[in-house]
Amino acid sequence: MNVSVFRKAHFNAAHRLHNFNWTDERNKEVFGLCNNPNYHGHNYELEVKISGPIDPDTGMVVDLGWLADLIKQEIELRFDHKNLNLDTEEFRNLIPTAENIALVIWQILRAQVPGHLDLGVRLYETPRNFVEVPGS
């Protein structure tokens, strides 16, 4: 039977929701306060989920120390205390909504997590708004 393990992490970042193919009016209409040209920000809380069989020798699905380190190297160092629109390659041409941030995180981690293990990502933009890439 497959079991899932979860590890939480967090990063603080500024962002702005803006579609450069649209007029300023259309952007304000769709994105409201999130379109502020001077940016606003969030404490992003991340939950990474990895599913697979328990290794009988270790009693673990994966080493949580390895997972914590992977998240630190690949996600926290990349996004923590950054302006997502200005400071990162990933969101230079991609609107940094919670949905897109979660998808980008999933893609970055998917490339590092062994293929026989399922991977999912949940990202809290605020305690009241969050998104999930159920993954596979």
Added chain:
Amino acid sequence: MNVSVFRKAHFNAAHRLHNFNWTDERNKEVFGLCNNPNYHGHNYELEVKISGPIDPDTGMVVDLGWLADLIKQEIELRFDHKNLNLDTEEFRNLIPTAENIALVIWQILRAQVPGHLDLGVRLYETPRNFVEVPGS
């Protein structure tokens, strides 16, 4: 790949668990303290989940402002600061257990959420007891 977005809301309400087809003894036996004829109450915490593809123009599955407003109009105005048994049509003949409240909320929202999007509902009656309509 489908992504899920979640929005939290809350309402405070009184309720009583009572089956009018049963004797008082049977009601007390099954529902215990929750059968109090003078009602008791809860802070209900609601999580609404909508799943679908990310719109490439907005980077969103749905506009969370629209979803917050839908929940306010359809759920909070209907149930907040109400006696579920006496003040609402929905629970005049339906026992307002957490399971039934979640199902009713799911049905009300399902009628408003576009059909190509999945809908799920989680409802916390207390921080220790909660229910989920996984939906579709």
Added chain:
Amino acid sequence: MNVSVFRKAHFNAAHRLHNFNWTDERNKEVFGLCNNPNYHGHNYELEVKISGPIDPDTGMVVDLGWLADLIKQEIELRFDHKNLNLDTEEFRNLIPTAENIALVIWQILRAQVPGHLDLGVRLYETPRNFVEVPGS
């Protein structure tokens, strides 16, 4: 040096804010939705704080098992799954606002907690609204 120990508990209850000396209009104006004649309800989360010196023989200010039992006997059994206005002596003639409930709880416990120990009470009516009797 004095140290404080805290114990959490909870009870679920229905209530109505209503001043019988006022007109219905005045009650609605002051208490709004909380004046609903059919009641609404909350999950009340209680924190009891006792301060005093550490007993060198036990390493404790008071036995938390004793405190948990005291709260159960004096507060939970009295208020849990009750309609505060109808089912309790304490709020027959006292408006069950969070402030008054906390004060009543403080008075009930003060009579049981040894006089050389300070007593404080914090009561969450919702996760967003709470009150504190700093006590002494």
Added chain:
Amino acid sequence: MNVSVFRKAHFNAAHRLHNFNWTDERNKEVFGLCNNPNYHGHNYELEVKISGPIDPDTGMVVDLGWLADLIKQEIELRFDHKNLNLDTEEFRNLIPTAENIALVIWQILRAQVPGHLDLGVRLYETPRNFVEVPGS
């Protein structure tokens, strides 16, 4: 439509991660601080999930009082304030990782929960590390 109900519980325990088939060096390398021969401990927070149809007579999937009592009898009395390695049969020859503890809890409860109901278990070892047996 199936609905899920959840009940939370908790127990506090000591444990040590150690594979007796390995050298001390290998154990330290794999389990790190968790290999401390004198044990360390956690507040385990448990969420039990049961899924099935709503009984139209009660409005419930299962009686949460029954479920709370089942968890108390089968899990809390067995593991609370215990050293998992020394005081329990279950982990005498099984490494008490969060994954294995969750699986053991799932197996114990599965034997008691009626077969037509799905059963899942989530176990928090810390607020930042948790595991899930999605079950069936």
Added chain:
Amino acid sequence: MNVSVFRKAHFNAAHRLHNFNWTDERNKEVFGLCNNPNYHGHNYELEVKISGPIDPDTGMVVDLGWLADLIKQEIELRFDHKNLNLDTEEFRNLIPTAENIALVIWQILRAQVPGHLDLGVRLYETPRNFVEVPGS
């Protein structure tokens, strides 16, 4: 006896810690990642505390609806979805550390809360870092 009432609110904002009287090197040394010239951001969680006697007619210290509205008008509209350094008068020449933000909020609210009531402010910059103006 005085009783305290608390109300929670929140706002999301971008900020940068920078002292314009210092060299870039000194700023980086003191403020580290928080000195990022492109800003980063937080979900600020605010707790406002007002202490005073219970009004016997209402059972309240102050009307929490009035307090919630005051916080919305004076704090949320001013700071929510803003860049504190660029979009607000208050932090044009004042470094927007959590300490200074809390003090500014206390000063803004102090001017509106009746003088016979004590006022305190707690501000969470993250769930792990927070500050308190005990006030008076």
Added chain:
Amino acid sequence: MNVSVFRKAHFNAAHRLHNFNWTDERNKEVFGLCNNPNYHGHNYELEVKISGPIDPDTGMVVDLGWLADLIKQEIELRFDHKNLNLDTEEFRNLIPTAENIALVIWQILRAQVPGHLDLGVRLYETPRNFVEVPGS
């Protein structure tokens, strides 16, 4: 005006409450399950509070990075993943109740925090039981 800053940290440890001057019967009577000779354990959540004036050059009471590092060096490295009774000097002859652990942490930090700043410590043994050294 003085402002307080708070920093959270955590450590996981095993412990046993036992007074070696007492009989086994007396120990069981007073400490109950916490007297288990094989130990049990907790996730201790620590909040450190430092109060003082805001430095006008930095906008800070103290550098939270320095405080986080101090807590890591002095508290986490000393107590995390340890058996408090067996692995630490501090509790070889002192019963590791939450009260005593908090007091020991306060004493260790007090020796490192500049004397003109107030110091307080809150320690959660579980989410339901916690203690506070208000300090000075």
